[in-house]
Amino acid sequence: MTDYPLVSIITPSYNQAAYLEATLRSVLEQNYPNIEYLVVDGASTDGSLEIIQRYAPRLSWWVSEKDRGQAEAINKGLRRAKGEFVAWLNSDDLYAQGAVSKAVAVLLTNPQLGMVFSDVFSIDANNEVFNTMRYGDWNLLDLMSFHIIGQPGVFMRRSVLERAGYLDLDYHYLLDHQLWLRMAAQAPIRHVDDFFAAARFHAEAKNVAMAAEFGREAFAIVDWMQTNPELAALFADDERSIRAGAYLLSARYLQDGGRQGRAFVHYLKSLWYHPATAWRERRRMLFALGSLVLPLDKLRDRYLQSRSQKVRSLELQEYTRLFNYAQRKEE
Numbered sequence: 001m002t003d004y005p006l007v008s009i010i011t012p013s014y015n016q017a018a019y020l021e022a023t024l025r026s027v028l029e030q031n032y033p034n035i036e037y038l039v040v041d042g043a044s045t046d047g048s049l050e051i052i053q054r055y056a057p058r059l060s061w062w063v064s065e066k067d068r069g070q071a072e073a074i075n076k077g078l079r080r081a082k083g084e085f086v087a088w089l090n091s092d093d094l095y096a097q098g099a100v101s102k103a104v105a106v107l108l109t110n111p112q113l114g115m116v117f118s119d120v121f122s123i124d125a126n127n128e129v130f131n132t133m134r135y136g137d138w139n140l141l142d143l144m145s146f147h148i149i150g151q152p153g154v155f156m157r158r159s160v161l162e163r164a165g166y167l168d169l170d171y172h173y174l175l176d177h178q179l180w181l182r183m184a185a186q187a188p189i190r191h192v193d194d195f196f197a198a199a200r201f202h203a204e205a206k207n208v209a210m211a212a213e214f215g216r217e218a219f220a221i222v223d224w225m226q227t228n229p230e231l232a233a234l235f236a237d238d239e240r241s242i243r244a245g246a247y248l249l250s251a252r253y254l255q256d257g258g259r260q261g262r263a264f265v266h267y268l269k270s271l272w273y274h275p276a277t278a279w280r281e282r283r284r285m286l287f288a289l290g291s292l293v294l295p296l297d298k299l300r301d302r303y304l305q306s307r308s309q310k311v312r313s314l315e316l317q318e319y320t321r322l323f324n325y326a327q328r329k330e331e
Helices: 017-028 048-058 070-080 099-109 140-144 158-164 175-186 211-227 232-237 239-256 260-273 275-279 282-291 297-322
Strands: 007-013 035-041 061-064 085-088 115-123 129-133 154-157 189-200
Touching: 007 017, 007 070, 007 099, 017 035, 017 048, 035 048, 035 070, 048 061, 070 085, 085 099, 085 158, 099 115, 099 154, 099 189, 115 175, 129 189, 129 297, 140 175, 140 232, 154 158, 154 175, 158 175, 175 189, 175 211, 189 297, 211 232, 211 239, 232 239, 239 260, 239 275, 239 282, 260 275, 260 282, 275 282
Parallel strands: 007 035, 007 085, 035 061, 115 189
Antiparallel strands: 085 154, 115 129, 115 154
8 A cells, every 4th residue: 555654553551441442432433544553452451452452353453461561561552563554542532533644644745844733622531522632833942841732643764763773661640741852853743733633541550640750750851851962952952941841840740749849849849940830820920829728639639620711612523533432322
C-alpha cells in the first residue's frame, strides 16, 4: 500500500479491563487502511487478557507478560514496530475517528517534521467530556519550559524516534515529555488544530492518583537538560523561564492533589524565577493563596462543575461525532 504508509500503534495495558475494549476499537475502527496494531499487556489479572484474546485475530501482535512498567511495555512495542509513523495509545484513552488519516496527511505533506500533536479532549470514567486541552504552535524551547503536550494526540516519524531513542525507563510520570524533548531536538514539531484523541481521567489514572510525582520528575528533567549535549546551551540561555515552568507544572499537580499550601510555595518560586511564565496560571495561584485562609473546596467543585457543563454545551456535538466507540457494543 504505497499510497498509505504503514502506521504502527502500540497499546500498553495493565488491569484496565473497564476501558480496554473501547481503546482497542478506537484503533481497529480507524478509516486508515494500513495499521499495524501491537498490544503489550503486563500480565493483567482483571479480565483484560480475555478482551485481548477476543480481538487477537485483528491484532498484528500481542503479548501478556510481566514487565517493569509502562515505559518498558511501550518500548517493547516500538522495537517491533515496522511503520514509517508510530504512536502509542494507553489502554484507557481513545482515538477520534479519522485521527490516523489526519496525522499521516500532515506528516506526508511536511517531511521535515519529526512529530505532530493535536488538541485532546478530557473524559471521565463514564466517557463524559469535561474539558478540552488545547495547545499551541510550540517548539523545543516551549517544551523545555514545560508546555505539556497531551500524549494521546501525538504521532511520530519512526526514523526521528530512532535517532532520539526510545522511552527512558528512569521516568514514570513525564516519560512522554522527556521523549518529546529529545524528538524536538532532532526535528521540528507541529501542532494540528484538531482533536486526534481523548485522554481519560479517573481515580486509578497516574495523573490523578500520583499527582505530586509529576513535579518531582519535572525537576529531574531540569537536571537532565543541563547535561544533555543537545539542550545544555539552550538551557543556559533560558534557565529562569525553564525553572519557572518546572515549578509551575509542579504547583498545578500539587494543587490538583489537594496540597494547596505546597502548591502556593511552588507558584511563588515560579513567579520569582520568571514572572511572565508564572502569570499564565495567576487564577490558580490566587486560589491556592485563598485556600490557605478560607475553605474553598466547595467553591472549586462548583467551578469545575460549571466548566464541565460549559465544555459539554460547546463541544458535546463534536465529541459525540468523533468518539462513539464506548457507546457501541461489538457487532
